[in-house]
Amino acid sequence: MWDQAIVHPPEATPAQPRDPRAQAIVSRLAGRPVVLVGMMGSGKTAIGKRLAQRLGLPFVDSDHEIEAAHRLTIAEIFALHGEAYFRDGERRVLARLIGEGERVIATGGGAFIQPQTRGVIRARAVSIWLKAEFEVLMRRVRKRPTRPLLHDPNPEGVMRRLIDERYPVYAEADLVIQSRDGPHEAIIEEILAALEGLLAKQGDFTPEMTAPVLPPASTGVHVALGARAYDILIGPALIAHAGERLARLAPGANAFIVTDAHVAPLWLGPLEASLDAARVRHGRIVLPAGETTKDYAHFEELCEAALAAKMERGDFLIALGGGVIGDLTGFAAASLRRGMGFIQIPTTLLSQVDSSVGGKTGINSRQGKNLIGAFHQPALVLADTDSLATLPPREFAAGYAEVVKYGLIDRPDFFAWLEKHWPAVFARGPELGHAIAVSCESKAAVVARDETEQGDRALLNLGHTFGHALEKLVAYDSARLVHGEGVAIGMACAFRYSSRAGLCPAEAAERVEAHLRAVGLPTRISDIAGWSAGADDIVAAMAQDKKVQRGALTFILARDIGASFIAKNVEAEAVRAFLDDELRAGV
Incomplete structure (x- = not known):
């Protein structure tokens, strides 16, 4: 059902020819659609229709597409099938709409928050965040009693929570435009000017220059921590494309890989190849495997090696391994240069479901386990399920204990x-x-x-x-x-x-x-x-x-x-x- 053709054709292009300004913008888009993202009430549909009219492009609302295909409202789809089902279908619908070429697309409020959907938009479209203040959003959504937000006893609290969770992610859009009350025409002019600036900076664009669409992760989980929010991607082939993701996350950043003697022969090569392909300068250290590596001596060895590799504050440490490597690398990242970024690539089941998520880092003392450490959140977690194929049965079972824990809690x-x-x-x-x-x-x-x-x-x-x-x-x-x-x-x-x-x-x-x-x-x-x-x-x-x-x-x-x-x-x-x-x- 998700992959059906569009039920209603996109709204028609105006009969009059495009003016020279619109023609120049559309030409520079080179077939890429313009995708509007933002909260409910930010004006994506109203402004999107007017922008499409101004550019002489079709307009489509992804939520309307989904509702028409199912003959159900979004709220009914959520109630019947759950959010995971909806998000997976939303991703596929948006991938299809984006693949059909130049148009203006209004998305649902949660679409851009999903890592897979965001990856497709980044690779094949130009994204614009319509950013609105809390008071403006509340005033607008109250005019629509069908909004699910209004069904909560505390809609203001829900709105503030969503703003805290989503705004740091929306900020990754190509352009940010303030959506305020007043004539839409003024906002359209701001969008056109911003598009002209962005497209001029990008230079000539051809479809061949489009960044490759990354293989879809089976699942994306968002950890909502405001400015420290990050995504957990779960699925196959993530190590092979880690370099592309790092280059997108922090263009120009370098990387220092930390792994152990058990993992290095299996996964260090593919990770380094992905960094080379993405032209990310990188260094590495291979430490002994086992819990005894989480000590002062190996912490010092890791820090000195990263500094010798000339890693700077804006660079990243990459933890490639299980919980020991993740905890040690995270603590080093929290300490080096008074705080560097780091990426978790957990290769055991235990680390994928537990230690790589949540920002707990540290080393052991003679007095006990994890007594020296810090809370330091990763910038990204890549849980490559392919890495579990090489996990010994005992290690897999040990990781499963942490899976059981969540059911028992x-x-x-x-x-x-x-x-x-x-x-x-x-x-x-x-x-x-x-x-x-x-x-x-x-x-x-x-x-x-x-x-x-x-x-x-x-x-x-x-x-x-x-x-x-x-x-x-x-x-x-x-x-x-x-x-x-x-x-x-x-x-x-x-x-x-x-x-x-x-x-x-x-x-x-x-x-x-x-x-x-x-x-x-x-x-x-x-x-x-x-x-x-x-x-x-x-x-x-x-x-x-x-x-x-x-x-x-x-x-x-x-x-x-x-x-x-x-x-x-x-x-x-x-x-x-x-x-x-x-x-x-x-x-």
């Missing part, structure tokens, strides 16, 4: 979906992309609400207080325990502790343990090879965890599957007694 339906579809996820079927996308959406939503973990972002630590303590007590020996396995044991412990405390039904704890065991993950401390530490050792290790506040233990506990909560001031004696029983049960 607040998405019981997702946990139920995983119970049914986990074999297809492990077989690397299409279900894998869905599982990664849901995980990233879940984390992005929490991070947008609580970037620096002052509130409910702590929920993302479900299983981690137990897990980090276990990792420390095996001295981060990955032969005995990797992070995801520690999290799996930690989540099972959290649910068993919650059940023992009367907070959670025993059936929920049993269901969690059964699913983790079904996919091959450990669920008991006794599952760790060579375990000899006692309950006192575990509690002492927990006391150094970064989630401890004023000496009191903080855990993420559960009332049921999908109903986790933050429990502060948990009595150490109660935890010690629970651990004693856990260790005895494993003997």
Whole structure:
């Protein structure tokens, strides 16, 4: 249905010939359409029609195209099929409209926010953001009671939130024009003048000069953090086109790649080839693989190498690898030149769904894990699903533990979906992309609400207080325990502790343990090879965890599957007694 031909032809070109000014602009466009982006109420349709008339071009409204094809309103499509379905179809409709040549296109408010759609517009069209102030937008949308925005009890709050999330992305358009109350003709004149300036700067344009359309990512997730907002792209062949994306993100910037000895033979070559193709100057460092690389010594080695490569503040560090490389590279980026940009290219399932998203960076201390670090958001995350094909089964299962976590925190339906579809996820079927996308959406939503973990972002630590303590007590020996396995044991412990405390039904704890065991993950401390530490050792290790506040233990506990909560001031004696029983049960 999405790919049907246009139901209604674009509005007709005026009968009179174009004036010389319009003719010159259209000639310089060389077949590219003009795409208007912006918030609802910014005037895209009204101004778009007038601009099309002035240039002697057809006009089309993408939302009207979608509604006509479905014989449903946008709100009805959302209600029946969900936003993911709508955004995917919107991308295809816009790709078709843009591919049909010169015209003026008005887009829906969320279209340009989607990374894939934005990529198509950048490559094949000229984009104009019609920017309007809050008061102007509210005055306009109130005239249209059919606007979904008005159905919220607090439309002003919704509008302010959307402005905060979307304006930094809209700012990436080729041109920005202020949309204000008054005659449209004045705004049209500003647009024409701006187009003349832009097209003159671009010089002669031919279709052959059009930047190649990047292969579509299977999913795009936006992390809404105002000026620090960024996109997570999930899909195949992203490493092979990383250079093009960096060149678009920051023209003229250089890059310094940080990877490890396991990943380099597999993915360093394709990444460097993509940077070479995009003419991005780059350096690199290959570090040892493993958790022990997250230390002071390798942090210093990385920083000195990047400085020796003459990386400047406007350049980028690229983390190519798993969570260790991502955390270390992010902390270096936060520190070098008092703050450089960085791009995450996670190559493990665990890093794609967890550590690459949210801006937590850091290294380990002798006192505990991740105790030295900073919050420093990436500029872009490229989760290339092709990289997971080379992931060893144990590493894949360990990453899956973090996927399960999102269902246990607040998405019981997702946990139920995983119970049914986990074999297809492990077989690397299409279900894998869905599982990664849901995980990233879940984390992005929490991070947008609580970037620096002052509130409910702590929920993302479900299983981690137990897990980090276990990792420390095996001295981060990955032969005995990797992070995801520690999290799996930690989540099972959290649910068993919650059940023992009367907070959670025993059936929920049993269901969690059964699913983790079904996919091959450990669920008991006794599952760790060579375990000899006692309950006192575990509690002492927990006391150094970064989630401890004023000496009191903080855990993420559960009332049921999908109903986790933050429990502060948990009595150490109660935890010690629970651990004693856990260790005895494993003997």
